Amino acid sequence: MRAAVVSAPGVVAVEDVPDPSPADDEAVIAVSLCGICGTDLHVLDGDYPAVSYPVIPGHEFSGTVVGIGSNVTHLRPGAQVAVDPMIFCGSCVQCRRGATNLCLRGGGLGTTADGALAELVVVKAAQCEVVPPDVPDGWAPMIEPLSCVVHAMDRIGPVLGERTLVIGSGAAGLLMVGTLALAGARVAVLERNPERRALAPAFGAVATAGDLDELDDGSGGWDLVVDASGSAGAIALGLANLRRGARLCIFGVASPQARVEISPFDVFSRELTIIGTTSVRNSFRRAADLMALGELPLDLLVGDPLPLERTADAMERTRRSQGIKTRIALGATEGALGSRVA
Ligand SMILES: [Zn+2]
Ligand SMILES: [Zn+2]
The missing domain is CATH 3.90.180.10 (Medium-chain alcohol dehydrogenases, catalytic domain)
Structure with a gap:
């Protein structure tokens, strides 16, 4: 072959x-x-x-x-x-x-x-x-990346009504945006590439920007930040902009050599949660069923x-x-x- x-x-x-x-x-x-x-x-x-x-x-x-x-x-x-x-x-x-x-x-x-x-x-x-x-x-080859999103959602837990920032709207980021929106989150997207950013509203994003300042509505940070970029700088930015008691999910694949500085005092005193999520765990069937609902506009990808x-x-x-x-x-x-x- x-x-x-x-x-x-x-x-x-x-x-x-x-x-x-x-x-x-x-x-x-x-x-x-x-x-x-x-x-x-x-x-x-x-x-x-x-x-x-x-x-x-x-x-x-x-x-x-x-x-x-x-x-x-x-x-x-x-x-x-x-x-x-x-x-x-x-x-x-x-x-x-x-x-x-x-x-x-x-x-x-x-x-x-x-x-x-x-x-x-x-x-x-x-x-x-x-x-x-x-x-x-x-669409079927995208069941795999969607099943990674479904597993990430298992790791993140309930998101209903949460002010959520997704950083990066490549394919995995857009699948994440769409799934978070279906689960009831209020999703904003930070993405530098204007072409990719333009697709996010079709997946349910309520706001998009290439610069985080443009998404600041004075409400004091995010309940949940999901990094779908794999960039250390983006992860540091997400961490710095969490509300008290908020969660950061590291979903994008960073380089094994990448490092982000964390203040243990900040994590302690603001009760932050950092969530890792990797690959697929008991989530493949659900991703196939989620895709079959037809709520995600996958033709755009x-x-x-x-x-x-x-x-x-x-x-x-x-x-x-x-x-x-x-x-x-x-x-x-x-x-x-x-x-x-x-
Ligand atoms: Zn993959
Ligand atoms: Zn084993």
């Missing part, structure tokens, strides 16, 4: 690689669409922990089941699925307490195992979610997909924040690939 392979940090090329075959509890998916996100850039740049090269990136995808292992009974070839890309052991102390995204031996498709920028990808069958019929064509051969290009577009969510079309169909998988 054809696949985009990162052979070493900084080097990505489309190559012929062997077709994968499923173990007893696995399924092989013929990928139809795969979104590119910041994590794929970290894998390309060599600054994502625990990646061993060569690796095929890509973890936001949908496709058709074309092969199943001998123990798989709940999936049939031909099913249209999106896949929770987390890898977890099920037996470590974190998995046993239900925190599979914090697995001590965990990883993910597209980072520690081959991902979906390929014609075929092998996955745990139990982590395939049949795409609800109400989800329009082309995507343009025409690019072919696999233009993966390097797609990564650079993502790096330059060109467009919102860049996707690769693998163009696979069951008919074209079904015979290739045992």
Whole structure:
């Protein structure tokens, strides 16, 4: 099969690689669409922990089941699925307490195992979610980033009526804005890029600005700040503008080297809460159902997909924040690939 392979940090090329075959509890998916996100850039740049090269990136995808292992009974070839890309052991102390995204031996498709920028990808069958019929064509790869938002909402807790600031309105930020608004928050958006900022009202933002001062209504700070930019400067700004008793959620992926200065006295005396949230935990099914409600205008996030051969290009577009969510079309169909998988 054809696949985009990162052979070493900084080097990505489309190559012929062997077709994968499923173990007893696995399924092989013929990928139809795969979104590119910041994590794929970290894998390309060599600054994502625990990646061993060569690796095929890509973890936001949908496709058709074309092969199943001998123990798989709940999936049939031909099913249209999106896949929770987390890898977890099920037996470590974190998995046993239900925190599979914090697995001590965990990883993910597209980072520690081959991902979906390929014609075929092998996955745990139990982590395939049949795409609800109400989800329009082309939206299913965004179930994965939306499931990260749903998990973040689990971490944040109730937001009804809260004055909320989201920093950064790229794809993940806009999904966060839309979900917070559906959950009853009063959401303002800080985003420097005017094109991205302009999309936020369609997701329910009540105010947008490129400069925080423009959002100051004299009410004394925010009940909740969600950073979706991954920028240390933005996180420091959010922290400095919290109300007493407020929460800061770190949702964007910062560089592992980034540092933010925190005053323990400030956190103590103002009773601030700093919330980390990572990946997906029991949130994939709910994200699929949330998407099927049709309340999030996801067509605004995507343009025409690019072919696999233009993966390097797609990564650079993502790096330059060109467009919102860049996707690769693998163009696979069951008919074209079904015979290739045992
Ligand atoms: Zn992602
Ligand atoms: Zn584990």
